[in-house]
Amino acid sequence: MAAGTEPVAPREDLMEHLDAIVIGMGPGGETVADRLITAGRRVAVVERDLVGGECGYWACIPTKVLLRPPEVREEAVGAAGVGDPALDWPALRSYRDQMIRHLDDSAQVEGYRERGALVLRGAARIVGRDPWRVAVGDTEHTADHVVVATGASVQVPPIDGLDGLGPDVLWTNREATTLTEIPGSALVVGGSAVGVELGQFLARMGTRVTIVQRGPRLLDREDPRLCELVSDQFDRDGITVRLDSQVESVSREGDGVAAVLSGGERIRTDVMVLAAGRRSRAGELGLAELGVELDGAALPVDDRCRAAPGLWAAGDVTARAMFTHVAKYQGRVIADNILGADRAADYTAVPRVVFSYPEVAAVGLTEAQARERGIDAVTAETDLTAALARPWTMDTDPRGSLGLVADREYGVLVGAWAFGALASEWIHTAALAIRMGLPIAALRDTIPQFPTFNEGYLIALESLDL
Ligand SMILES: Cc1cc2nc3c(=O)[nH]c(=O)nc-3n(C[C@H](O)[C@H](O)[C@H](O)COP(=O)(O)OP(=O)(O)OC[C@H]3O[C@@H](n4cnc5c(N)ncnc54)[C@H](O)[C@@H]3O)c2cc1C
Numbered sequence: 001m002a003a004g005t006e007p008v009a010p011r012e013d014l015m016e017h018l019d020a021i022v023i024g025m026g027p028g029g030e031t032v033a034d035r036l037i038t039a040g041r042r043v044a045v046v047e048r049d050l051v052g053g054e055c056g057y058w059a060c061i062p063t064k065v066l067l068r069p070p071e072v073r074e075e076a077v078g079a080a081g082v083g084d085p086a087l088d089w090p091a092l093r094s095y096r097d098q099m100i101r102h103l104d105d106s107a108q109v110e111g112y113r114e115r116g117a118l119v120l121r122g123a124a125r126i127v128g129r130d131p132w133r134v135a136v137g138d139t140e141h142t143a144d145h146v147v148v149a150t151g152a153s154v155q156v157p158p159i160d161g162l163d164g165l166g167p168d169v170l171w172t173n174r175e176a177t178t179l180t181e182i183p184g185s186a187l188v189v190g191g192s193a194v195g196v197e198l199g200q201f202l203a204r205m206g207t208r209v210t211i212v213q214r215g216p217r218l219l220d221r222e223d224p225r226l227c228e229l230v231s232d233q234f235d236r237d238g239i240t241v242r243l244d245s246q247v248e249s250v251s252r253e254g255d256g257v258a259a260v261l262s263g264g265e266r267i268r269t270d271v272m273v274l275a276a277g278r279r280s281r282a283g284e285l286g287l288a289e290l291g292v293e294l295d296g297a298a299l300p301v302d303d304r305c306r307a308a309p310g311l312w313a314a315g316d317v318t319a320r321a322m323f324t325h326v327a328k329y330q331g332r333v334i335a336d337n338i339l340g341a342d343r344a345a346d347y348t349a350v351p352r353v354v355f356s357y358p359e360v361a362a363v364g365l366t367e368a369q370a371r372e373r374g375i376d377a378v379t380a381e382t383d384l385t386a387a388l389a390r391p392w393t394m395d396t397d398p399r400g401s402l403g404l405v406a407d408r409e410y411g412v413l414v415g416a417w418a419f420g421a422l423a424s425e426w427i428h429t430a431a432l433a434i435r436m437g438l439p440i441a442a443l444r445d446t447i448p449q450f451p452t453f454n455e456g457y458l459i460a461l462e463s464l465d466l
């Protein structure tokens with residue numbers, strides 16, 4: 001099914017007044033819709049592309065599926081007595097296609113219809129307020145509540161000549177995650193989550209990868225030590241990284257691209273991958289005409305996730321923290337508020353994971369952020385390979401580190417970062433401790449399972465000079 005080709009709403013639904021209209025059916029919109037439908041509300045959902053959103057088809061799911069076989073290979077090579085398993089690209093590609101449902105959301109659409117929701121296909125615009133009025137194609141509906149969950153689009157950096165490149169050589173996350181052949185070389189613009197994950201995947205599949213990062217470090221919002229560890233890993237992977245650098249201009253060269261970097265270096269590449277951030281789609285809905293002010297590109301919301309009375313927003317469109325778990329959290333907050341609770345969102349301790357190998361995870365504040373907030377910050381770093389058995393039971397040449405940032409005055413953790421196998425899982429110990437403000441004295445008295453990475457917390461906590 002090509003996106004947007006299904007008929008829109010049946011005639012009898014024209015101009016129906018609904019309890020809620022959810023615009024955008026990614027993780028944020030789906031969470032709200034699911035809860036309101038379950039609670040018996042009359043809901044319309046609007047999707048211009050595929051129900052499931054960016055996350056399900058071109059972002060979280062395909063990247064994690066694609067990264068897994070190279071990770072397994074690394075794990076196998078590291079484990080004693082296994083050998084080096086081969087990667088089978090056609091088999092991986094086929095499983096990726098299955099996991100992104102062959103870009104077909106008909107089962108999802110049918111599922112919502114069976115549950116009594118009105119499913120509208122097409123790009124929504126908000127065309128009136130008091131009550132809120134939403135137009136999709138030539139249909140219009142009013143509702144007590146409108147939920148905006150329209151996500152974000154790729155940020156296109158200002159590069160001369162970009163308009164002359166087609167999607168065969170200029171990839172966003174969409175082309176990169178639906179790739180059918182592994183390119184010989186790739187120039188990745190941007191060195192944070194998207195650039196690191198896609199860059200490492202391609203490199204592991206045999207592509208010659210160069211990452212051009214504007215800032216002084218990869219993952220430049222994270223603790224510098226974490227960035228160092230990732231850079232060291234990228235050296236081992238043979239990935240070329242150009243820091244404090246940008247692509248100034250590009251032109252077609254044969255089947256590929258010739259790029260000139262800010263320092264004058266010229267790079268010939270088969271594909272160029274844009275990974276320089278994402279921009280909220282709030283500006284596409286017509287809200288400014290209705291007096292709803294945007295904050296830059298983003299739709300600002302209060303702590304109830306409300307943008308105006310009866311108007312709510314969840315996920316990337318709010319530009320709050322562009323993660324699926326945040327979109328889903330905001331969706332839960334919105335649904336509760338629409339259903340009559342008075343629930344505020346609290347963004348303390350949102351985990352941030354990059355699913356590279358080894359995994360990179362962080363939560364709470366970096367040391368620099370803690371100091372900026374006037375916190376008397378105390379830090380500790382533990383080399384988990386020196387301190388624990390677990391890394392060595394998994395790998396003959398393991399890597400693993402854990403960093404903590406504590407507040408000396410209150411005796412609590414305010415930040416943590418982790419580098420190592422399964423860090424995406426064990427970062428949640430720190431997330432819970434920070435979120436609940438658990439006293440470090442109590443954390444030092446916990447009993448983590450032996451042998452696990454969680455034991456690293458005890459070592460790091462004990463080495464905090466409090
Ligand atoms: C390559 C990549 C990998 C990522 N990996 C992860 C990860 O592992 N974990 C993680 O937490 N986050 C990850 N993210 C971020 C994650 O994808 C987003 O934070 C998440 O998708 C946000 O959900 P959302 O519901 O706000 O928006 P989206 O998933 O973008 O969904 C928005 C939906 O709204 C629809 N829409 C837009 N405008 C309209 C309109 N006018 N009318 C109707 N429909 C409209 C769109 O078609 C889309 O389906 C990744 C991002 C990228 C780019």
Ligand SMILES: NC(=O)c1ccc[n+]([C@@H]2O[C@H](COP(=O)([O-])OP(=O)(O)OC[C@H]3O[C@@H](n4cnc5c(N)ncnc54)[C@H](O)[C@@H]3O)[C@@H](O)[C@H]2O)c1
Pocket residue numbers: 157158189190191192193194195197212213214215219220245246247275276277278321322323352353354355
């Ligand atoms: N595992 C995950 O949870 C995951 C994975 C991928 C993406 N995401 C989320 O998706 C969003 C987008 O990720 P992203 O990595 O694209 O964006 P980002 O905003 O996190 O990082 C963009 C990076 O590109 C660099 N940059 C910006 N302009 C540049 C230019 N012109 N040239 C070179 N470098 C430039 C920036 O310095 C920055 O490091 C983020 O919020 C991210 O957290 C999450």
